[in-house]
Amino acid sequence: xxxxxxxxxxxxxxxxxxxxxxxxxxxxxxxxxxxxxxxxxxxxxxxxxxxxxxxxxxxxxxxxxxxxxxxxxxxxxxxxxxxxxxxxxxxxxxxxxxxxxxxxxxxxxxxxxxxxxxxxxxxxxxxxxxxxxxxxxxxxxxxxxxxxxxxxxxxxxxxxxxxxxxxxxxxxxxxxxxxxxxxxxxxxxxxxxxxxxxxxxxxxxxxxxxxxxxxxxxxxx
Numbered sequence: 267x268x269x270x271x272x273x274x275x276x277x278x279x280x281x282x283x284x285x286x287x288x289x290x291x292x293x294x295x296x297x298x299x300x301x302x303x304x305x306x307x308x309x310x311x312x313x314x315x316x317x318x319x320x321x322x323x324x325x326x327x328x329x330x331x332x333x334x335x336x337x338x339x340x341x342x343x344x345x346x347x348x349x350x351x352x353x354x355x356x357x358x359x360x361x362x363x364x365x366x367x368x369x370x371x372x373x374x375x376x377x378x379x380x381x382x383x384x385x386x387x388x389x390x391x392x393x394x395x396x397x398x399x400x401x402x403x404x405x406x407x408x409x410x411x412x413x414x415x416x417x418x419x420x421x422x423x424x425x426x427x428x429x430x431x432x433x434x435x436x437x438x439x440x441x442x443x444x445x446x447x448x449x450x451x452x453x454x455x456x457x458x459x460x461x462x463x464x465x466x467x468x469x470x471x472x473x474x475x476x477x478x479x480x481x482x483x484x485x486x487x
Contacts, residue, residue, distance in 0.1 A: 337446035365435035373419030
């Protein structure tokens with residue numbers, strides 16, 4: 267009877283078998299590396315998108331709050347000028363126009379309303395306390411002889427044919443820049459109401475004073 271011989275456990279494997287095992291091991295490592303890269307790539311993508319959301323939040327204060335139509339400003343060589351237009355609230359919540367900022371164009375910028383003086387029978391303008399509230403879907407019209415945005419103590423001449431940019435300030439710290447064309451206009455010669463802070467300016471005058479005629483022309487900013 268033939269005896270069966272058992273090979274020792276440390277008997278070396280054939281070369282072809284050992285090469286096959288090595289190839290499988292290398293392939294496994296490659297698959298693991300690819301999986302790790304894919305997961306890392308998704309994470310990097312998510313991290314890249316995060317700042318975009320933050321940027322959108324930072325710019326939320328300068329989004330369009332109202333829709334401006336028929337906007338324009340009155341040309342003036344000195345003293346003061348006015349900005350007009352129709353502001354429509356296209357949202358579903360009330361908004362309040364609280365302020366106006368003219369940057370380097372004027373030293374003082376205010377919201378004004380025009381009221382009738384019962385004693386003189388003439389219209390007078392005065393600063394609005396609390397601003398103009400605009401209900402959802404409603405339009406606030408700012409026009410010569412009526413409510414308007416006032417720029418006083420002009421630092422430069424606002425010339426016809428140019429553009430003027432101002433910043434509107436709303437409730438909840440919202441702001442919106444608007445740019446309007448400048449036009450010649452001889453009307454809207456209202457007086458300030460007695461006791462108003464800038465009543466010394468008197469009525470709007472289209473005639474430049476000698477000392478203001480040298481004012482440089484305003485440039486859009």
